[in-house]
Amino acid sequence: MQELKSRYPILAQAKAHTHIDTETYDAMYQQSIEQPDVFWAEQAEKFLDWYQPWDSVSNVDLKSAEIKWFSGGKLNVSYNCIDRHLATKANDIAIIWEGDDPSEDQKITYQQLHDHVCRFANLLKQRGVKKGDRVCIYMPMIPEVGYAMLACARIGAVHSVVFGGFSTESIRARIVDADCQVVITADESLRGGRVIPLKANVDAAIAECPNVHSVIVVQRTGGDVDWNEQVDVNYQQAVAELPAVCEPEVMDAEDPLFILYTSGSTGTPKGVLHTCGGYSLYAAMTHKYVFDYKEGEIYWCTADAGWITGHSYIFYGPLANGATTLVFEGVPTYPDAGRFWQVCEKHKVNIFYTAPTAIRALMSLGDELVNQSDLSSLRLLGTVGEPINPEAWHWYYEIVGKSNCPIVDTWWQTETGGILITSLPGAVDMKPGAAGKPFFGVKPALFDKDGNTLEGENQGLLVMTGSWPGQLRSVYGNHERFYETYLSQYPGNYFTGDGAKRDADGFYWITGRVDDVLNVSGHRLGTAEIESALVLHPAVAEAAVVGYPHEVKGQGVYAYVTLMNNATESGALNQELIEFVAKELGRFAKPDYIQWAPGLPKTRSGKIMRRILRKIAENDLGTLGDTSTLADPAVVDNLIENRIVHG
Numbered sequence: 001m002q003e004l005k006s007r008y009p010i011l012a013q014a015k016a017h018t019h020i021d022t023e024t025y026d027a028m029y030q031q032s033i034e035q036p037d038v039f040w041a042e043q044a045e046k047f048l049d050w051y052q053p054w055d056s057v058s059n060v061d062l063k064s065a066e067i068k069w070f071s072g073g074k075l076n077v078s079y080n081c082i083d084r085h086l087a088t089k090a091n092d093i094a095i096i097w098e099g100d101d102p103s104e105d106q107k108i109t110y111q112q113l114h115d116h117v118c119r120f121a122n123l124l125k126q127r128g129v130k131k132g133d134r135v136c137i138y139m140p141m142i143p144e145v146g147y148a149m150l151a152c153a154r155i156g157a158v159h160s161v162v163f164g165g166f167s168t169e170s171i172r173a174r175i176v177d178a179d180c181q182v183v184i185t186a187d188e189s190l191r192g193g194r195v196i197p198l199k200a201n202v203d204a205a206i207a208e209c210p211n212v213h214s215v216i217v218v219q220r221t222g223g224d225v226d227w228n229e230q231v232d233v234n235y236q237q238a239v240a241e242l243p244a245v246c247e248p249e250v251m252d253a254e255d256p257l258f259i260l261y262t263s264g265s266t267g268t269p270k271g272v273l274h275t276c277g278g279y280s281l282y283a284a285m286t287h288k289y290v291f292d293y294k295e296g297e298i299y300w301c302t303a304d305a306g307w308i309t310g311h312s313y314i315f316y317g318p319l320a321n322g323a324t325t326l327v328f329e330g331v332p333t334y335p336d337a338g339r340f341w342q343v344c345e346k347h348k349v350n351i352f353y354t355a356p357t358a359i360r361a362l363m364s365l366g367d368e369l370v371n372q373s374d375l376s377s378l379r380l381l382g383t384v385g386e387p388i389n390p391e392a393w394h395w396y397y398e399i400v401g402k403s404n405c406p407i408v409d410t411w412w413q414t415e416t417g418g419i420l421i422t423s424l425p426g427a428v429d430m431k432p433g434a435a436g437k438p439f440f441g442v443k444p445a446l447f448d449k450d451g452n453t454l455e456g457e458n459q460g461l462l463v464m465t466g467s468w469p470g471q472l473r474s475v476y477g478n479h480e481r482f483y484e485t486y487l488s489q490y491p492g493n494y495f496t497g498d499g500a501k502r503d504a505d506g507f508y509w510i511t512g513r514v515d516d517v518l519n520v521s522g523h524r525l526g527t528a529e530i531e532s533a534l535v536l537h538p539a540v541a542e543a544a545v546v547g548y549p550h551e552v553k554g555q556g557v558y559a560y561v562t563l564m565n566n567a568t569e570s571g572a573l574n575q576e577l578i579e580f581v582a583k584e585l586g587r588f589a590k591p592d593y594i595q596w597a598p599g600l601p602k603t604r605s606g607k608i609m610r611r612i613l614r615k616i617a618e619n620d621l622g623t624l625g626d627t628s629t630l631a632d633p634a635v636v637d638n639l640i641e642n643r644i645v646h647g
């Protein structure tokens with residue numbers, strides 16, 4: 001670690017504008033911890049426009065799961081992302097859209113964004129959507145996904161964006177859980193030249209959702225779709241007749257802004273709930289400081305709007321700061337694997353934020369694809385989603401950044417709303433593979449499993465000992481589950497589900513999830529969800545899913561399946577089950593391998609011993625550990641013998 005530190009001193013971050021240097025970071029961090037309310041009040045005034053000030057900055061009791069920031073304060077998030085910029089930036093570009101096909105792009109000014117969002121908001125109102133109603137958004141990466149989110153924010157509706165790669169069944173479950181009565185979608189989406197039938201997926205999903213009365217359909221490809229006059233609304237036709245003015249709804253800071261479903265270690269996905277004031281402040285402030293964002297720069301985050309990264313760092317954070325944000329419809333490998341770099345050159349991108357899985361995939365294809373493009377506009381690089389291995393870090397730094405751009409590693413979660421741990425450019429050294437240090441107001445700690453605090457250089461469970469404005473407020477419709485999942489383990493603290501190491505310099509190195517959550521190509525998946533999908537198949541009696549290290553995806557999915565007595569093992573059935581999971585959950589959740597398991601290793605009380613299954617999937621047989629509590633040790637011998645050895 002020492003050696004790496006000296007190789008990448010702060011001064012190597014030559015291109016950083018350094019909003020903040022080391023002394024400023026230390027002083028600001030200190031103040032944010034010692035006088036949090038003073039600190040956050042100042043930031044809330046600086047980063048947001050309020051109709052009315054708050055009654056109190058923070059009202060937090062993690063023990064009773066009550067979290068309030070700026071309550072009594074009134075604001076509107078769409079006003080903050082659009083209207084307040086119009087006086088000086090009406091003709092500045094808010095969104096650069098780059099289509100799946102490189103010949104398609106579009107630039108949307110702040111004035112145009114305003115008009116689109118107002119029309120969309122008026123359309124929602126026309127369909128009866130009111131403050132507090134939930135709206136499901138299932139869209140391609142086109143500007144309209146942003147318009148839809150901001151239109152909801154404008155009228156106080158609560159959006160629930162469902163990633164466009166999710167299957168019919170996943171959409172249905174999310175619509176039902178939040179009782180969404182309106183769905184916004186597109187006819188089809190285009191990714192890597194492939195057509196995905198979004199509208200047809202929605203049609204199938206809402207066949208079992210009697211409360212859905214309107215489906216607003218954006219025409220993206222013009223492809224053929226079924227049409228139900230009672231329910232379906234043609235977006236382009238409808239908004240053409242609506243005014244481009246819509247007064248923003250005055251919202252309380254603690255009114256909900258959106259729900260975003262994410263996977264946990266047990267049960268169905270949880271609707272993580274974020275509110276207007278704290279979330280938007282935290283997204284805006286982290287966007288500015290972490291990406292060292294300066295007026296006029298072109299900023300590109302390659303995430304999808306269906307994940308929290310898309311919410312906070314494609315739309316809410318950048319737009320609140322009046323930035324130019326790039327929205328990319330396609331994939332990194334289409335038309336060829338140089339696409340990211342071609343887009344950087346074409347739009348003169350200054351700040352580029354992507355995931356280690358993408359970096360690893362592109363790295364494996366060689367430097368030539370990068371070197372074909374002029375990347376001289378790049379000034380700062382970011383990474384998110386999983387720990388970045390040093391090899392990928394160096395490639396990103398040297399080949400993409402030409403050893404001249406700081407890399408900000410950013411650790412956070414759907415639940416945290418924004419970045420909590422990072423190497424703040426200009427203030428904190430870069431250490432390849434380390435997430436870095438806490439952002440302002442963030443108090444990480446390492447605990448052992450009994451909740452004892454581990455001091456100094458150490459390794460343990462990563463918790464937050466206090467709140468920050470971007471923290472989730474609840475699990476939609478189930479506050480008890482919110483408490484159980486995050487706050488019950490170590491009362492008074494937020495449990496992240498991650499393990500971490502802290503080095504002698506106070507840097508955090510994330511070691512990965514300590515629960516049954518997988519991270520596959522940056523997609524978060526619950527093993528329980530995949531198991532539930534598998535057992536829905538009539539041939540399956542029982543299933544256990546574990547992750548294993550995968551060179552590109554970070555983790556791969558390995559499933560053990562026990563068949564019903566009347567079913568027979570076959571290659572065809574194996575393939576059928578893999579496709580079955582894709583249909584139930586989405587293609588990204590497909591198991592890489594399914595191993596037939598006549599029995600699963602269980603304790604005498606019937607608990608599946610996943611530790612053993614993980615070792616077998618990893619082909620790491622030397623350290624199976626204690627197997628003395630197994631009900632039937634012979635089961636393990638069978639699994640070892642028939643394990644799938646992969647490359």
Ligand code: WT7
Nearest residue numbers: 384385386387410411412413414498510513524
């Ligand atoms: C989990 C959260 C919010 C970003 C997108 C993923 C892992 C996230 C890092 C990082 C190491 C990371 C953690 C976390 N993770 N960023 N920079 N270094 N691990 O959001 O789907 O809610 O997943 O992603 O394990 O708990 P998410």
